[in-house]
Amino acid sequence: xSKTAVHTTNAPQPxxxxxxxxxxxxxxxxxxxxxxxxxxxxxxxDVREQTRQVLRNVSAVLAEQGLTLDDCVKTTVxxxxxADFAEFNEAYKEFFSEPYxxxxxxxxxxxxxxxxIDVVAAIPQG
Numbered sequence: 001x002s003k004t005a006v007h008t009t010n011a012p013q014p015x016x017x018x019x020x021x022x023x024x025x026x027x028x029x030x031x032x033x034x035x036x037x038x039x040x041x042x043x044x045x046d047v048r049e050q051t052r053q054v055l056r057n058v059s060a061v062l063a064e065q066g067l068t069l070d071d072c073v074k075t076t077v078x079x080x081x082x083a084d085f086a087e088f089n090e091a092y093k094e095f096f097s098e099p100y101x102x103x104x105x106x107x108x109x110x111x112x113x114x115x116x117i118d119v120v121a122a123i124p125q126g
Contacts (some may be wrong), residue, residue, distance in 0.1 A: 001026060010060035012036045021061045023123060028065050032078065032118040033057040034110075047084040047114045051091035054117045059095075062121060071121040078108035078116040086107040088115060 003024035011020055011033060021030045035043045035050035038057065044050050059069055079088060086104065101119070110116055 006061060006064045008060050008064045010038055010063070011057040012038050021065065023065055025029055026123050027073075028067055028071075028072040028121040028123055030058055030118050030120075032076070032116045033061075034113045034116050036113075041090065043113065047079075047087045048091040050114045051088050051117075052094070054060050055092070055095045058117060058119055062119070065121075065123070067121045067123065069095050069119075070097060070121045071124065072096070073122050074120040075101050075103045076118050077103060077106060078110060080108065080110045080114045082107040084088070084114060085122075 001024060003022050005019040006023065007019040008020060014020060018031055018038040021028055033054050037053060062068060079085065
């Protein structure tokens, strides 16, 4: 198996010993991204806007591999409060089109953020 790490300054930088993204065996895996703006480090207090920024961050890493959210086959979402699900879902659906990726959404204790998302994307063959 070969795996290749991907890095971009257009998404928040890793806070530990992990890659922003890894390509391996025809798939691209991202780290979990929070809602920090990569240029300013700022984050909104609104779950909808945090979701939008998280997906912009994920999109930036995907772009380094020549991929978009349309290439995603799986997402994992962590919400600090599952009561925010409806507002999160409204913002999430702005970024994806059918067929939607499969998704797991769980409640998690997060470090001062409302949402974190990681994705798995299929790398087109050819």
